[in-house]
Amino acid sequence: MNKQIVPEHIAIIMDGNGRWAKKRFLPRNMGHRAGANTLLKIVKHAAELGVKYITAYAFSTENWKRSDDEVSGLMKLFSEYLVKERENFIKNGVKLLISGRRERVPQELLDVIDETVNMTKGCENITLNIAFNYGGRAEIVDAINRAMQAGEVEMSEDKFAEYLYNQIPDPELLIRTSGEMRISNFLLWQIAYSEIYVTDVLWPDFNEEDLEKAIEVYQNRDRRFGGVKNEK
Numbered sequence: 001m002n003k004q005i006v007p008e009h010i011a012i013i014m015d016g017n018g019r020w021a022k023k024r025f026l027p028r029n030m031g032h033r034a035g036a037n038t039l040l041k042i043v044k045h046a047a048e049l050g051v052k053y054i055t056a057y058a059f060s061t062e063n064w065k066r067s068d069d070e071v072s073g074l075m076k077l078f079s080e081y082l083v084k085e086r087e088n089f090i091k092n093g094v095k096l097l098i099s100g101r102r103e104r105v106p107q108e109l110l111d112v113i114d115e116t117v118n119m120t121k122g123c124e125n126i127t128l129n130i131a132f133n134y135g136g137r138a139e140i141v142d143a144i145n146r147a148m149q150a151g152e153v154e155m156s157e158d159k160f161a162e163y164l165y166n167q168i169p170d171p172e173l174l175i176r177t178s179g180e181m182r183i184s185n186f187l188l189w190q191i192a193y194s195e196i197y198v199t200d201v202l203w204p205d206f207n208e209e210d211l212e213k214a215i216e217v218y219q220n221r222d223r224r225f226g227g228v229k230n231e232k
Helices: 017-023 028-049 068-091 107-119 136-149 157-161 208-219
Strands: 009-013 053-060 094-099 126-134 173-176 195-198
Touching (some): 017 028, 028 068, 028 126, 028 208, 126 136, 173 208
Parallel strands (some): 009 053, 053 126, 094 126, 173 195
């Protein structure tokens, strides 16, 4: 792996927690807990490699369709995760951002989110942007509504991007675990030119070597952004 051309921003669809638990005859929420532990390891290693942003898809606007037990378990897990890892975030220079709607999220969890974002706002090593209660279409609709409320009458792409949930660079690399070949309503605006890497590895089993392999594949892609590569 060439550490001189590591992507600045990596987006991750953390898929396979439920299947990981099922293979081990465990409740689905045990898979989500294992996945949460994996995320911190991957963020830490990504920072060591020089990655500056990680956007992790944690809970989609469609995930409300899951059972009440699973949804409430995910809400509780996210709150516990943020409280437990605050000091590690600060120690490792991890700045936390959240992308998503606040509607339907319990107020107690919103308070924990706001507290953790505020506590880590001075961290500069890597930014962890967690997509929670997030949908790509919802983000675009919300951006349009904010632009209209601001009185915008004519938009450029750059101007529109200012109304998205967070103003961070678009991801150069999108990783999806568990082998599913779909985007699942994730960062629809931002991944227009992202390289997509899909692995059969279930998210809780995804490790530092898997991350490096994904980056190596990215480094060997021919990124032309709609143009034609110069040939000698």
